[in-house]
Amino acid sequence: MNGADRLCETLLANDIDVCFANPGTSEMHFVAALDRRPQMRCVLGLFEGVVTGAADGYARMADKPAATLLHLGPGLANGLANLHNARRARTPMINVVGDHATYFLKHDAPLASDIDSLARPMSQWYGRIGRAEEVEAKTLEAYEAAMRLPGVATLVLPADAAWGELPAGAPPRRASLPPFRSVTPEAVRQAAETLRSGRRVALLLTGRALRADALATADRIAAATGARLLMQTSNSRVERGAGRVAIDNVPYPVDAALAALADIDAMIVVGAKVPVAFFAYPGKPGLLVREDCEIVDLARPGDDLAEALAWLADEIGVAAEAAVRVSRGFTDEMALPGGTLTDDAVALAVARMLPEGAIVCDESITAGARFFGLSQDSAPHDYLRITGGSIGIGIPLAAGAAVACPDRKVVALQADGSGMFTVQGLWTQARERLDIVTVVFANRSYAILEGEMRNVGVNHFGRNAERMLTLDDPALDWVSMARGMGVEAGRAETVEDFVRLFDGALRQRGPFLIEAVV
């Protein structure tokens, strides 16, 4: 048994049995150790952004971390953009980053770099194993941090700690995970008082407060007090659709967000961050609530958000069995416009046709903007979105969710510009036979940036702006790219095409991609 074996066993002892990986030479002992443990499912990504994005999607659905295996500083660097999203989603994840042997670092070999400096910005927890004897303790520490901070834990495994021999010992410890932190009675009382104050109050939710049961509790509180329910602009996972509570998010466009929050006198935050703009704009505020809006912290990340809501409901005297206002599902006849395909037609078709239990992974950016509103009456589903604004999460996120939930259909709504960032993830979908239908909104531009250019006063684009904001020369042929990576695909140019392809994709198992030309 060596350090790498011990690492695998410690992960397995704590129910971590999926490892998304892109290994290199410095991780060969770890690969060999994984190879000795077929109960660990190793999933290869052909680029590390696929690896980390998939680990994010997996954990959002599995409520436990996957491990990742990343090769030295550059491999970690390739995974950082999606770690940024995972960090913002507070997704539990354990990244195992291989490093050179400790005694070898002094040589500054070609692949050496400052892993610590690279890892810290995108990790909620960071640690480095010194030698094989420390593997188990450090791995448990990473696991507890991932589960309870919660968030991204990055653990560096030097090659000599991986190959270092260990005496055969007791099996690794299963971590005695502490429960999520309870909020204080004072925080609950203060929130209750705010709700009773007669002011206009919003409850701002995120994280596990967006699971169906917690949302029902929040709705009972809102119904009893007249408070408004809101969630962050971007959230890790929302349980929604027919029979569940509908909740709006804080709008992304800064003017819309300011308008939506203008009348709020007090905001009770439940694991959430006080809303701020995504970007600064000259002459516009960064804070989206009024300066005089009172912020009341009911719960922070790492607190038991569902429990906090239940206590708050209790404090204000709402019966646990009080009725909940839920979405009713689509009641009218299917009324899709025919003919030329548009963003909205795709969004509406997907919303109407969404199968029960689907997992929607949404990186449709501008093109699918209307989907969220249209789908509150869809069949019950989970909704996963890009959380940190770092594009290139969609294809891997869908892959990870599909690994976590093999019996559920994953529907990925994908903008073309962002999809290209981790297009290699389609291959992983094919290799693992993942049950995903990817809808690419092929608008052939960075549409969001075209809007932002107009925001800075540029309405007539010259050659350089055209060259940086459009993707139409040449047009990306998503059908060819998908087939090139082993994913069946079709192109839709009319609503009828789209409905036929989407229906077919829902009826089959395995990955399918639809290029929706909009």
Added chain:
Amino acid sequence: MNGADRLCETLLANDIDVCFANPGTSEMHFVAALDRRPQMRCVLGLFEGVVTGAADGYARMADKPAATLLHLGPGLANGLANLHNARRARTPMINVVGDHATYFLKHDAPLASDIDSLARPMSQWYGRIGRAEEVEAKTLEAYEAAMRLPGVATLVLPADAAWGELPAGAPPRRASLPPFRSVTPEAVRQAAETLRSGRRVALLLTGRALRADALATADRIAAATGARLLMQTSNSRVERGAGRVAIDNVPYPVDAALAALADIDAMIVVGAKVPVAFFAYPGKPGLLVREDCEIVDLARPGDDLAEALAWLADEIGVAAEAAVRVSRGFTDEMALPGGTLTDDAVALAVARMLPEGAIVCDESITAGARFFGLSQDSAPHDYLRITGGSIGIGIPLAAGAAVACPDRKVVALQADGSGMFTVQGLWTQARERLDIVTVVFANRSYAILEGEMRNVGVNHFGRNAERMLTLDDPALDWVSMARGMGVEAGRAETVEDFVRLFDGALRQRGPFLIEAVV
């Protein structure tokens, strides 16, 4: 005029007229400023690894930096792996990384991250602009650092420094670039003494010491003294082929490298690093020269390497017009084996058919290993290689070299595994109509890692090792992927196929990809 305008003008005043870009919202004022200056050529990459890899290839051939435009921490993060390669190559480059407005950072908006911590590991120079008034001075500082350290300069441009208004003023300053540093007479004397000592001496070159003229000088020194000429394992650019001096590199495999250097008593380094292994292996040394090998520093990066060699030649009394031993070119008849395609057949065919003035970008890893040896008698060409071991440089490197040298054919030798890391770069090749033929060695595995697994004693791969080291399920269809991004392509399964496709690609202009199934 705003800060972004001033940045563009300062770049242009210093002959920086190419900007590889992937912009985001925080860079819209910079995009608008670029759009007002059509003399700046903006080249879009659909992923930042394409952007930074292309900037590397451009500067290796242009001997001046390109600018890059990267979006915040995550955009920079996506570009880091190829910045790692550029840092190791000491490629001059100016990365402009957009950031949130300075006053907005306190909000920790979704896309905020610690850019400083991310940038420093992969940058030889790092700076942050505080406000519009500082743009010109900081940009000049970045330029001088890029040119004279030389290396990667990363400059953060906050949105408010970009949009901050400036009074119309004098045109920006052209930097008065200091010359490359001269080495000391003492260093030259010591190197000369070493060469005269009667010991077995190697001259280890890199950087501009590998241009044809400097190599000729080095060869005269070697011929006169019996010293051996060597270059680093990986180098930025080598001028070689028929009529030029042939030089071997330090082998990549550790055992071969140790054997190659075992008899060296003294090593004179010319801009190079003392050879160390790429990776540590249990029981094997990290340093590739003998412990008692004397290291003599003739020149360091940033020194004038060509001048240092000329001075050394002068010191030991070698006439500047002394004969040079050069490669003679292929003298025998074209003798390619026919039939089934192999790595070696591809390498030999490319070496034989290489057109004069070609730029070879080599990321063929294991599959093209023999090309370097076979091509010393090819037509005169430049040879560019992955320098930092961070895979995913090949496709972008070729794109950048082609932008720098529109009249030369670029031949990219590309392993399939590493090619997938930045496969999006094919689209940039198509959009810019770059004259590149990409040869993909489709061995459908991480062949180098299969070898490394055997190095750690694993000869029978189980399911997990298979799943992490092979790429054959499903096989990547490079022809479809290339066509999907607008690049013409063909597949070769026999030598005859390959020769026909390669010949056709050489005769046409524009990008073409050959999937060589080996």
